[in-house]
Amino acid sequence: MRIGRVATLSDTGRRRLRNEDAYVCDPPLFAIADGMGGAQAGEVASRLAAAAIAEGERGGLGEDDVAELVRAANASVYRHAVENPSAAGMGTTVTVAVVDEAAGSVVIGHVGDSRAYRIRDEELEQLTADHSLVAELVRTGRLTPEQAVGHPHRSVITRAVGTEPSVDVDTFTLEAVHGDLYLLCSDGLTDMVSDADILGVADAAGREPDSVARMLVESANRAGGDDNITVVVFEVTEGEPRPETPTLEQAEPAPEPEAESPAPPVRRRGAGKGGRALAVIGLLAVVAVALLVVWWSVKR
Numbered sequence: 001m002r003i004g005r006v007a008t009l010s011d012t013g014r015r016r017l018r019n020e021d022a023y024v025c026d027p028p029l030f031a032i033a034d035g036m037g038g039a040q041a042g043e044v045a046s047r048l049a050a051a052a053i054a055e056g057e058r059g060g061l062g063e064d065d066v067a068e069l070v071r072a073a074n075a076s077v078y079r080h081a082v083e084n085p086s087a088a089g090m091g092t093t094v095t096v097a098v099v100d101e102a103a104g105s106v107v108i109g110h111v112g113d114s115r116a117y118r119i120r121d122e123e124l125e126q127l128t129a130d131h132s133l134v135a136e137l138v139r140t141g142r143l144t145p146e147q148a149v150g151h152p153h154r155s156v157i158t159r160a161v162g163t164e165p166s167v168d169v170d171t172f173t174l175e176a177v178h179g180d181l182y183l184l185c186s187d188g189l190t191d192m193v194s195d196a197d198i199l200g201v202a203d204a205a206g207r208e209p210d211s212v213a214r215m216l217v218e219s220a221n222r223a224g225g226d227d228n229i230t231v232v233v234f235e236v237t238e239g240e241p242r243p244e245t246p247t248l249e250q251a252e253p254a255p256e257p258e259a260e261s262p263a264p265p266v267r268r269r270g271a272g273k274g275g276r277a278l279a280v281i282g283l284l285a286v287v288a289v290a291l292l293v294v295w296w297s298v299k300r
């Protein structure tokens with residue numbers, strides 16, 4: 001089992017001046033954050049959370065590890081709010097998905113009203129339960145799902161990242177199946193486009209992640225684009241888990257054998273960046289030599 005194609009798109013929408021959504025797309029890790037707070041605080045909150053998740057220590061791919069990433073995001077946003085009075089009360093939603101290709105599973109971590117969906121066969125399933133006032137009212141039977149649609153208080157969330165010193169994170173694990181398409185999105189999509197229409201759009205896009213992302217954002221904007229719209233789409237396909245080392249890095253000379261066992265793949269991000277940098281330097285060297293040869297032959 002492995003991650004197939006991935007796509008992300010974040011759009012300010014048609015009514016907001018700023019985009020307060022942020023996302024992380026660093027397979028096997030994906031996340032989305034929708035910030036809230038006065039002035040630019042929402043933007044700061046979502047970016048701080050995304051940065052904390054992207055750069056967080058990845059001890060593993062389990063539920064505890066995912067919860068720990070969200071708690072790190074909480075600590076980062078909360079600390080900033082405490083240290084900056086103008087940012088007091090800021091917070092953000094966070095929805096994280098981490099794919100364990102070897103185990104064939106997807107772990108979701110979630111706080112707030114951004115959502116994770118999965119399209120499998122002919123069905124779209126909302127995987128996360130919104131931590132919102134309206135969703136709580138629906139769950140307790142005091143509001144029907146129909147009444148919830150377009151409810152004036154639908155954006156009131158009951159749980160957020162960064163508003164308290166600690167946060168309660170929902171986590172769960174799903175089995176990954178070939179052909180699954182996962183979608184993480186902010187409420188700027190789901191307030192504008194119904195679940196049935198999300199599935200319709202995904203089908204119309206041939207379930208190709210780039211097209212799905214683009215067409216979903218277009219649909220939300222066509223419906224009014226009241227809020228920022230962010231989507232992260234990835235598919236699960238058959239095949240061997242991706243190798244620990246990206247192909248590009250194979251251009252590097254083999255490293256000196258190390259006495260200790262190699263670090264697990266999730267810790268290899270630094271090495272990956274170094275590999276890319278080395279590959280770029282190698283490419284530049286080839287171009288430089290080619291230019292020298294041309295210059296030399298012209299000079300002759």
Ligand code: CA
Nearest residue numbers: 034187188227
């Ligand atoms: Ca929003």
